[in-house]
Amino acid sequence: MAKRTAVKNQSADGVNPRQPCPCGSGKRYKACHGGAGGGADVIVSRPFEGLAAETELIALREFVPSATAKLPLRDAEREVTLASVLPMAAAALIRADGTAFVGLQVQTRSGDLSRDLARAVQWVLSAETGDALPVVGPDDGTNPGRLQDLLDADVNLTPELHTDFAWWMPPDNEPTGDVALSLERANAAILPxxxxxxxxxxxxxxxxxxxxxxxxxxxxxxxxxxxxxxxxxxxxxxxxxxxxxxxxxxxxxxxxxxxxxxxxxxxxxxxxxxxxxxxxxxxxxxxxxxxxxxxxxxxxxxxxxxxxxxxxxx
Missing domain, CATH: 3.30.1460 (Yope Regulator; Chain: A,)
Structure with missing residues (x-):
């Protein structure tokens, strides 16, 4: 009987489908970038390169718990505030008072965080008061550009740090339901x-x-x-x-x-x-x-x- 030829259990790009996806989502590769519609996505290891705000964006994405900063958008009719994290880790939302937020600490299946943020910014620029974008999904082929295409590259960020997440709500508004629960849990987890x-x-x-x-x-x-x-x-x-x-x-x-x-x-x-x-x-x-x-x-x-x-x- 002829011997079977050993076949390595890995994708065309060298990643074992059963191993964690290199994008950092926590999912197996076959259920993330290795799945249907995800295989062509390119993982960008330095998504904010070229921006003066690169180091601050990384800090807000990785370890600053509660902070906001005005995004230096070019030619935008609406002011957009970048947030470390939003209620229920939403990608973007329009607060009840009309304030537009885009979140950094989000779940994503994309390999390019800069592109995800550009898609969230484009969404929030045309969203209505009270709308929320829970997650930016895989690339849908719309080519939204990247954050570098939307920001003034020479302007750095000066984040405002907060001791809690009360800024999630407009002044004098009391949170209810899932938002109240998310707010309570988020406040309890903050490291000074x-x-x-x-x-x-x-x-x-x-x-x-x-x-x-x-x-x-x-x-x-x-x-x-x-x-x-x-x-x-x-x-x-x-x-x-x-x-x-x-x-x-x-x-x-x-x-x-x-x-x-x-x-x-x-x-x-x-x-x-x-x-x-x-x-x-x-x-x-x-x-x-x-x-x-x-x-x-x-x-x-x-x-x-x-x-x-x-x-x-x-």
């Missing part, structure tokens, strides 16, 4: 978070995780360049923010690296603004020095150690 305000410090957030506090700082530099600069500072003993802090590691999110520091939670968040400014200056100096001073052998070993303390968020 503050955006550090200092010259040269952008997309840097203090987070109180309970047993300790953290600084999460979304950096715009290419990963290898940033790792080399971090390694240089580590070799000099300059990678912390002073007493009560230590470098903990980093994670990747939407194509950029987010270094994380453990902080003494007994100190107020505002007390870390000046140390963060100093660290930012040292980091910039280290980045500049790489052009003329290659890493030493010890610094390369340090870089390899830093690389080993990374995880990836999609």
């Amino acid at each position: 978070t503050e955006r550090l305000d200092a010259p040269g410090v952008h997309a840097a957030y203090w987070v109180d995780a309970g047993d300790k506090a953290h600084l999460r700082w979304v950096r715009p530099e290419p990963e290898e360049q940033l790792l080399a600069a971090l390694a240089r500072l580590s070799g000099r003993g300059e990678l912390d923010l002073g007493e009560g802090s230590r470098y903990a590691g980093s994670f990747r999110a939407h194509g950029l690296l987010v270094p994380v520091w453990d902080l003494d939670r007994e100190m107020h968040s505002s007390e870390w603004a000046s140390p963060a400014e100093g660290l930012g200056k040292r980091l910039q100096e280290a980045l500049t020095s790489l052009d003329s001073e290659p890493l030493t052998e010890a610094e390369r070993r340090s870089r390899d150690g830093l690389r080993g303390r990374q995880i990836t968020l999609r």
Whole structure:
């Protein structure tokens, strides 16, 4: 009897259909991008590239619990507010007072978060008061463009952070039903978070995780360049923010690296603004020095150690 030829159980793009989808949805690949209508979708690893607001968008998408920011839309007749998360994780909605919101922390089957946001923005620009878009589905071939096509690329975001989700409701309106339940659960899950305000410090957030506090700082530099600069500072003993802090590691999110520091939670968040400014200056100096001073052998070993303390968020 002839031997059977072994067939690898994977799709044409090399993904096992039974494994989690690379888009980060939590579903198996065969039930997500590997399913009918999803196979042609391209996963964009750096969806906000080219926007001045890239680092802030990543922070709002990944770890800032309750925040809003005006979207710098070009040629839009309606003002649209970007939200970290909306009731029941909706993709977009028009509040009862007519305020238009688009959410960042949403479920999606698309491989391009920028395109999803563009579709949500286009929907909200023509929606009626009280309407809600629960989810942006798979690409339907309408070619809505991407967020880069709708925003002023040179304008950054200045998010307003909130201690709860009361802004979900118009002033003097009491939530009811599913919205009230969603609001209660969302408020209970908030980790106290503050955006550090200092010259040269952008997309840097203090987070109180309970047993300790953290600084999460979304950096715009290419990963290898940033790792080399971090390694240089580590070799000099300059990678912390002073007493009560230590470098903990980093994670990747939407194509950029987010270094994380453990902080003494007994100190107020505002007390870390000046140390963060100093660290930012040292980091910039280290980045500049790489052009003329290659890493030493010890610094390369340090870089390899830093690389080993990374995880990836999609």
